[in-house]
Amino acid sequence: MEDFIYFFTFQDPSIxxxxxxxTLLGIGSAYVGTFSFLDKKALLGDAISHAVLPGICLGFALAGEKDPRYIVTGAFLSGALATFLSSWLKKNTKLSEDSIIASILSIFFGIGIVFLTVLQKSGNPEIAGLNSFxxxxxIGIAEADLLVYGGLSLTIILVLSLFLKEFRLMVFDPNFGQAIGFPIQGIxxxxxxxxxxxxxxxxxxIGVVLMAALLITPAAAARFWTNRLSTLLFLAGLFSVISGIMGTYISFVLPKMPTGPWVVVFLSLIALLSFLVAPKSGLLPRMLSRRRYVKQMHRDHLMKALYKAKEAxxxxxxxxxxxxxxxFHRSNILASLQQLLRQGFVAQQDQSISLTAKGVSDAMRIVRLHRLWELYLNEFLHIAPDHVHESAEQMEHLLTPELEAMLEQRLNYPTLDPHQVTIPREAHDR
Amino acid sequence: MITHVSQPVLEVHDLTVSYEQHPVLWNVDLSLPAGKLIGILGPNGAGKSTLIKSIMGLITPTSGYVKIFDKALPEVRSRISYVPQRESVDWNFPASVLDVVVMGTYGKLGLFRRPGKKEIQVAQNALEQVGMTPFASRQIAELSGGQQQRVFIARALAQQADLYLMDEPFAGVDMATETAIFQLLQDMAAAGKTVLVVHHDIHSAMNFFDWVIMLNLHLVASGPKEQVVTEELLRKTYGGKLNLLTQVTDLIRKQDFNPLKR
Structure with a gap:
């Protein structure tokens, strides 16, 4: 707890x-990642992040120490080579994109690990820092290095904001972009x-192995919550920053802990949470609405049974x-019965159940919808009377009052359903 | 049966187009008059979309050239509007209907500048023309196929061009919408715009187009509808693959290089 307060009150300027x-890094990578996620290029980010390792090692070997300028340049060049190679291979061979990306990723990373092992054997005392890549x-980043990484992040954020319109076009409809004369290749x-x-x-x-997660996961998680690009960018940035700070905090409390895996753990939690509870597209809300529907169905069936008995x-x-x-629905029917009793739709006397006045009116509505739909199927879709019942069993729970009015009008307020049974209406509607 | 016109809006000169190794359009040579609603007809794989894409500069031809308003494409790009096939984009992209239609104004805006009030007004007018105003803030993923098609046409209208190239704008559109859109295109032609439409249905083509281009790997016909839509030319266009041309194409495909490329 002390650590927590110490960390989050920012008493320590280095923190x-x-x-x-x-924060800058999180926003920058989430912004870029959102576009590559929408462009369905998520794997390319993974390939690039693995492919920068040889460049890091060469940069280190050239500088003889952990100089951020050498390392960033090396990483950039080796990432650029991997990107160029993957598009060149795609253009000039018949290989599929996924095999190209998988090969590039493993080849570059393999070479990187070889370089790293060679460097470790060289006995350079600075080498310990290299492992953190x-x-x-x-937490181990020096202030001077931070300026380099922060500056680059800021550049990314600025360029993306400036080119928002162009990148949106590049992802959504590059052909159209080219047709109106935009330099899509350049973009x-x-x-x-x-x-x-x-x-x-x-x-x-974050480290080369897990950097792809910081690119793609924030966007993937944010996509559950919104359909707007601006909100998507904002949420992705927010998720990324939260996980980044939490991961850093863990590294601060437990100095031996690497940051990357913890950032990914927090990101995954956010993604999982989004997947579960996001409104509309989340798993839980979908399950709940399904359950509400099933409950409604049992209730309606019970009401219908009572109404049909009354008709007889x-x-x-x-x-x-x-x-x-x-x-087969004994417990469900019992639960529906309790609910209907509470709401005053039915009354119970000893072991027998009857509809109240309010109940009759509601049950009549369900039966009416059922029979109207049967008639509609029969008259307009020419489905035989003995085939319409199943569909009506489903639709009677879903039809809205607006649709009911449309059905009534289209069928010209019919009196009989396809089975020659009366379609019930309230006395004042008849 | 190829009718040429003087002072054409669009001139395609001896255009041959190849994908990788094999040619898909052979020596197309045609010229089109202004202010007409023009249909491009032909069977699947006849090269209809390829012709439009080559005119739009999206594909580099193997030989030949295209002139629009008697100029090269880059000089007159702002006067041309393009509607790609509906399936060519991912409609799950997070954007509203208005967002997409505003893209039609990007060409005039150029790089860096952001769309403002004026551009949004242009987009809203375009939406009104295709009867999609109530859907302006709707997500594009929630639209039906016909509505998506209308959004694309609205985006083209927002370009405020003189020549419109539309790739299958009636694919997946119901009859009522098709008639409404054709009406709109006829009004545009009457106002002096030239509208070029890749189209499938020969029946509605007979009713709506002024001028018809028939393609089947090569140019079968180009001219006023009354002169061109004859049984003989239709048979030439739709009556199966041209055996010899297809075999030559296969032969070229088997080579390691394309002999037509210079």
């Missing part, structure tokens, strides 16, 4: 710097540069009779 850096260590080139830069800025804080001059039904009609 303030790191958090500021992580694999999984990242945000794509700028975008690729930004993408490589977004990977490069994350290598020290039987004012009451015993519980046994009701259960006999729906033998």
């Amino acid at each position: 303030t710097w790191v958090v500021l850096g992580i 694999i999984f990242g260590n945000a 794509r080139f700028v975008f690729n540069v930004l993408m490589i830069l977004a990977v490069v800025i994350g290598i020290q804080a 001059q039987q004012e009451q039904m015993s519980l046994e009779e009701i259960h006999a009609l729906y033998p």
Whole structure:
């Protein structure tokens, strides 16, 4: 708890710097990532982030120490080479895009690991810092390095904001963009540069292995919540920053902990949460609405059974009779019954159930919808009378009053359904 | 049966187009008059979309050239409007109907400048013309196929061009919408605009177009509808693949290079 307060009150200027850096980095990579996510180029980001490792090692070998300028340049060049190679291969061979990306990723990363092992054997005392590039260590970043990474992040954010209209067109409809004379190839080139830069800025804080997660996961999680590009960018940035800061905090409390994996853990939590609870598209709301529908269905069926008994001059039904009609839904029917009793749609006397006045009116509505739909299917879609019942069983729970009015009008307020049974209406509507 | 016109809006000169190794359009040579509603007809794989894309500069031809308003494409680009096939984009992209239609004004805006009040007004007018005003703030993913098609046409209208090139704007559109859109296109032609439409249905083509281009890997016909839509030419266009041309194409495909490329 003390650590928590110490960290989040920013008493330590170096923590303030790191958090500021992580914030910029998070926004920058989430922005770029959102576009590549929408462009369905998520894997390319993964390939690039693995492919920068050889460049990092060469940069280190050339400088002989962890100089951010050498390392960033090396990482950028090797990422650029990987990007160029993948588009060249796609253009000039018959290989599919996924195999090209998988090959580039593993080949570059393999070479990177070889370089890293060679460097480790060289006995250079500075080498310990190089290991943090694999999984990242945000707390270990020196202030001078932060300026480089933060500056690059800021550049990414600025360029993306400036070119928002152009990138939107590049992703949504590049052919149209080209047709109206936009240099789509050039815009794509700028975008690729930004993408490589977004990977490069994350290598020290997040690490090459997991950087792709920071590019793509925020956008994927945010997509559950919104259909607007501006909101999508904002949410992706927010998710990314939250996870980035939390990951950094863990690295601060437990100094041996690498930042990258923890950032990914928090990102995954946010993504999982979005997947579960986001309104409309989330798993939970969808399950709930499904359950509401099933409940409504059982309730309607019970009401219908009571109404049909009433039509046959039987004012009451015993519980046994009701259960006999729906033998597999005993507990559901009981639950519906309790609810209907509470709401005053039905009344219970000993073991027999009857509809109240309010109940009759509502049950009549359900039966009416059922029979109207049957008639509609029969008259307009020419479906035989013995085939219309199943569909009406589904539709009677869904039809809105507006649709009911449309059906009535279209069918010219009919009196009989296809089975020659009366379509019931309230006395004043008849 | 190829009718040439003097002072054409669009001149396609001896155009041959190849995809990678094999030619898909052979020596197309035609010229089109202004202020007409023009249909491009032909069977699947006849090269209809390829012709439009080559005119729009999206595909580099193997040989030949295109002149629009007697100039090269880059000089007159702002006067041309293009409607790609509906399936060519991902309609799950997070954008509203208005967002997409505003893209029609991007060409005049150029790079960097953002659309403002004026551009939104232009887009709203375009939406009104295609009867989509109530859908302006709707997400494009929620639209039906016909509505998506109308959004694309509205975007083309927002370009305020003189020549319109439309790739299958009636694919997946119901009859009522088709008639309404054709009415709109006829009004545009009457106002002096030239509208070029890739089209499938020969029946509605007979009713609506002034001028018809028939393609089947090569140019079969180009001229006023009354002169061109004859049984003989229709048979030439739709009556199966041209055996010899297809075999030559296959032969070229088997080579490692395209002999037509210079």
